[in-house]
Amino acid sequence: MSKVRVLVGTHKGAFILDSDGQRKRWSVSGPLFGGWEIYHLKGSPADPNRLYASQSNGWFGQIIQRSNDGGKTWEAVGNSFAYDGNPGTHKWYDGTPHPWEFKRVWHLEPSLTDPDGVFAGVEDAALFQSSDAGRTWRELSGLRGHGSGPNWQPGAGGMCLHTILLDRANPERIFIAISAAGVFRTDDSGKTWRPINRGLKSEYIPEPTAEVGHCVHRIAMHPARPHVLFMQKHWDVMRSDDAGESWREVSGNLPSDFGFPIEVHAHEPDTVYVVPIKSDSEHYPPDGKLRVYRSRTGGNEWEALTEGLPQGDCYVNVLRDAMAVDSLDPCGVYFGTTGGQVYASADSGDNWVPIVRDLPAVLSVEVQTFA
Amino acid sequence: MIRVLLPTHLRNLAGLDGEVGFEIAGEASQSAIIDAIEARYPELRGTIRDPRTQRRRPLVRFFACGKDLSDESPRAPLPEAVVAGTEMFLIVGAIAGG
Numbered sequence: 001m002s003k004v005r006v007l008v009g010t011h012k013g014a015f016i017l018d019s020d021g022q023r024k025r026w027s028v029s030g031p032l033f034g035g036w037e038i039y040h041l042k043g044s045p046a047d048p049n050r051l052y053a054s055q056s057n058g059w060f061g062q063i064i065q066r067s068n069d070g071g072k073t074w075e076a077v078g079n080s081f082a083y084d085g086n087p088g089t090h091k092w093y094d095g096t097p098h099p100w101e102f103k104r105v106w107h108l109e110p111s112l113t114d115p116d117g118v119f120a121g122v123e124d125a126a127l128f129q130s131s132d133a134g135r136t137w138r139e140l141s142g143l144r145g146h147g148s149g150p151n152w153q154p155g156a157g158g159m160c161l162h163t164i165l166l167d168r169a170n171p172e173r174i175f176i177a178i179s180a181a182g183v184f185r186t187d188d189s190g191k192t193w194r195p196i197n198r199g200l201k202s203e204y205i206p207e208p209t210a211e212v213g214h215c216v217h218r219i220a221m222h223p224a225r226p227h228v229l230f231m232q233k234h235w236d237v238m239r240s241d242d243a244g245e246s247w248r249e250v251s252g253n254l255p256s257d258f259g260f261p262i263e264v265h266a267h268e269p270d271t272v273y274v275v276p277i278k279s280d281s282e283h284y285p286p287d288g289k290l291r292v293y294r295s296r297t298g299g300n301e302w303e304a305l306t307e308g309l310p311q312g313d314c315y316v317n318v319l320r321d322a323m324a325v326d327s328l329d330p331c332g333v334y335f336g337t338t339g340g341q342v343y344a345s346a347d348s349g350d351n352w353v354p355i356v357r358d359l360p361a362v363l364s365v366e367v368q369t370f371a
Numbered sequence: 372m373i374r375v376l377l378p379t380h381l382r383n384l385a386g387l388d389g390e391v392g393f394e395i396a397g398e399a400s401q402s403a404i405i406d407a408i409e410a411r412y413p414e415l416r417g418t419i420r421d422p423r424t425q426r427r428r429p430l431v432r433f434f435a436c437g438k439d440l441s442d443e444s445p446r447a448p449l450p451e452a453v454v455a456g457t458e459m460f461l462i463v464g465a466i467a468g469g
Contacts, residue, residue, distance in 0.1 A: 035380060058467075059378075059428065059430040059431060059464045059465070059467075060380060060381060060384075060418035061417055061418055063384065063414070063418070075414075076413075079416065079417050080416075
């Protein structure tokens with residue numbers, strides 16, 4: 001029998017939500033690591049019982065947790081994230097040089113093929129890799145050191161490497177995104193990197209079309225079509241059809257093109273989801289209506305999905321790592337809010353129900369599908 | 372036997388209920404205590420002091436004998452009452468934030 005496991009990271013712990021393939025009745029377990037910020041947890045595609053979690057707080061720093069039994073038991077593994085060599089400086093908010101300092105792990109991306117392989121995107125922005133199930137970590141320093149690093153600058157949430165996309169068709173290709181530097185790509189397993197931000201225009205930076213400096217909030221791809229990327233930027237929803245070599249805007253008729261998450265349907269590579277947010281200073285839905293927008297045309301033409309979502313007095317946010325899809329048919333879509341709700345749709349977004357309503361603020365949502 | 376009380380989050384992380392005791396070979400200092408904690412409980416490595424700089428984390432404080440020892444040198448000898456085990460060495464998370 002098929003089933004779905006939803007992994008939820010929150011401001012005060014992690015929760016695991018389980019259902020069978022009908023996705024109507026859910027069990028909620030947790031909190032795991034109660035009182036700690038769980039920025040992200042994710043399962044290995046190669047072994048779904050292998051989970052990794054990023055646990056941190058302002059008092060005691062960063063912990064990485066690993067489970068070998070689908071989240072029943074956990075073990076703290078390596079938490080030493082040392083930058084390679086002298087990391088130098090990046091730009092601070094006021095433009096002055098600021099030393100590179102490790103703060104936390106924002107995102108964990110398990111290898112597509114090796115349960116012991118996992119990447120970590122960290123603040124201050126860098127990419128780390130472990131080949132021993134999280135016991136030790138080494139920086140892929142070609143990214144930070146490729147040349148533009150001294151000009152990177154933090155976004156409001158910190159200078160975080162928040163998105164890591166692995167290409168099933170080309171194991172040597174990785175896309176990453178940094179707020180606020182932009183998107184970068186390697187074609188040699190992380191040795192060398194280059195920025196791929198041509199076509200982005202950010203009016204809030206000194207050179208709106210600069211090679212780096214763009215506040216990219218999230219990128220997404222369909223695994224079967226890895227040369228097509230979708231992006232939710234600080235403002236603008238963007239699309240690339242050439243693996244990031246160039247981007248064009250596909251915001252179309254969205255009520256606001258500001259937002260954080262973006263996700264692609266599991267079976268329809270041109271069906272894309274975003275959650276518009278009013279503005280960069282008002283992080284809540286326009287008009288107090290929580291609406292997911294879906295494009296079935298790869299952008300530009302968007303429809304509001306409202307059934308089951310609050311359509312009045314709703315002022316939550318949906319953070320960049322807090323939306324995911326399952327791979328059942330019809331495709332399930334899930335997102336979590338800063339108000340502690342996790343919403344699920346078992347019909348590609350047409351209808352929504354809250355799985356759980358009163359968690360701490362949701363930082364991340366991931367889904368594992370067991371067919 | 373030096374008696375140490377860890378903050379709740381770190382006791383939970385290490386699966387501990389109450390205070391823990393350590394025999395310290397050589398001169399007992401804050402550094403020696405943390406070395407002993409990290410050796411026995413690897414899951415606590417880096418949680419009390421920064422693993423790179425070895426400095427106490429800013430929101431972690433050390434108390435013993437009714438005094439705040441946080442700003443003492445990490446290698447300074449601990450009070451005799453702590454070494455003798457009549458007073459506990461308290462590692463405390465600062466009251467800050469929500």
